[in-house]
Amino acid sequence: MTSPAVAVEIESVGLVFGAQTDAPTVALQDVSCRFEPGKVTALIGPSGCGKSTLLQIARGFLNPTQGRLRFVEIASGTETSRPAMATVWQAFNLFPWLTVLENVAFGLDLAGVPRVERDARARKAIAAVDLNGFENRFPRQLSGGMRQRVGIARALVMEPDVLLLDEPFGALDAQTRLVLQEQLSKLVETSGTTAILVTHSIEEAILLADRIIVMTARPGRVCDQIDVSLPRPRSLATTHEPQYAVLFDRIYGMLRDEVMRAMIIESEGA
Ligand SMILES: Nc1ncnc2c1ncn2[C@@H]1O[C@H](COP(=O)(O)OP(=O)(O)O)[C@@H](O)[C@H]1O
Numbered sequence: 001m002t003s004p005a006v007a008v009e010i011e012s013v014g015l016v017f018g019a020q021t022d023a024p025t026v027a028l029q030d031v032s033c034r035f036e037p038g039k040v041t042a043l044i045g046p047s048g049c050g051k052s053t054l055l056q057i058a059r060g061f062l063n064p065t066q067g068r069l070r071f072v073e074i075a076s077g078t079e080t081s082r083p084a085m086a087t088v089w090q091a092f093n094l095f096p097w098l099t100v101l102e103n104v105a106f107g108l109d110l111a112g113v114p115r116v117e118r119d120a121r122a123r124k125a126i127a128a129v130d131l132n133g134f135e136n137r138f139p140r141q142l143s144g145g146m147r148q149r150v151g152i153a154r155a156l157v158m159e160p161d162v163l164l165l166d167e168p169f170g171a172l173d174a175q176t177r178l179v180l181q182e183q184l185s186k187l188v189e190t191s192g193t194t195a196i197l198v199t200h201s202i203e204e205a206i207l208l209a210d211r212i213i214v215m216t217a218r219p220g221r222v223c224d225q226i227d228v229s230l231p232r233p234r235s236l237a238t239t240h241e242p243q244y245a246v247l248f249d250r251i252y253g254m255l256r257d258e259v260m261r262a263m264i265i266e267s268e269g270a
């Protein structure tokens with residue numbers, strides 16, 4: 001990362017899908033939050049509350065219908081241009097006809113990075129997710145957990161200022177997820193990347209995040225923001241800490257109510 005530290009600010013953002021139709025969906029309403037540079041912020045909330053939508057807005061793929069998105073340089077406090085971003089989606093989205101190395105190098109190739117540098121950077125990213133020795137395999141020859149690590153390597157190799165993760169481990173079994181959570185936690189700690197993590201797992205949010213933003217059922221609003229001060233590195237052992245249990249219960253209490261509300265909204269077809 002060469003660029004200065006930049007915070008991503010969401011200001012009174014609202015988003016309505018299908019505003020011109022007779023069945024508009026209010027996905028987000030008056031959402032204000034800030035993603036601090038070098039920190040991991042988790043977005044947690046019931047299914048359909050607009051988490052992915054908020055990530056798409058941060059990424060610049062969707063424009064809010066109200067409010068705005070700002071990038072603020074920390075040192076000067078002034079507005080600046082969009083920092084470099086990379087995304088890890090839940091569906092691994094790997095190219096099946098490319099090897100692991102080629103998949104990871106793909107974005108660099110597009111960016112016109114010369115071959116020698118490209119391969120060196122791709123190998124480094126592959127090593128960072130512990131996939132040494134698998135460079136020449138194809139996605140179909142890998143387990144789900146390994147494929148998702150390739151997905152993470154593919155984002156890391158771009159050396160983004162901001163890393164967006166949309167339920168990156170949602171499709172994996174619980175044990176694999178735990179291992180990857182520990183790995184990702186180390187990676188974000190050492191890289192100093194700003195990370196925005198969408199998750200529906202309270203455990204994942206507490207293990208990875210510096211701050212957790214809890215969202216309400218649709219229309220998504222910010223219900224609470226909680227700082228996580230548990231020491232790092234965090235691991236499975238962290239889940240046995242008394243402070244972990246307190247945080248977990250607090251977030252679970254909020255989510256439980258919101259999930260019930262979300263179920264009612266769904267059953268009413270609102
Ligand atoms: N392109 C779209 N067109 C219409 N409605 C959408 C679109 N994308 C998402 N939605 C709706 O907006 C709401 C929020 O979706 P999403 O951000 O995907 O939720 P989450 O990621 O929290 O599960 C949901 O009700 C969803 O059905």
Ligand SMILES: [Mg+2]
Nearest residue numbers: 051052053166
């Ligand atoms: Mg989603």
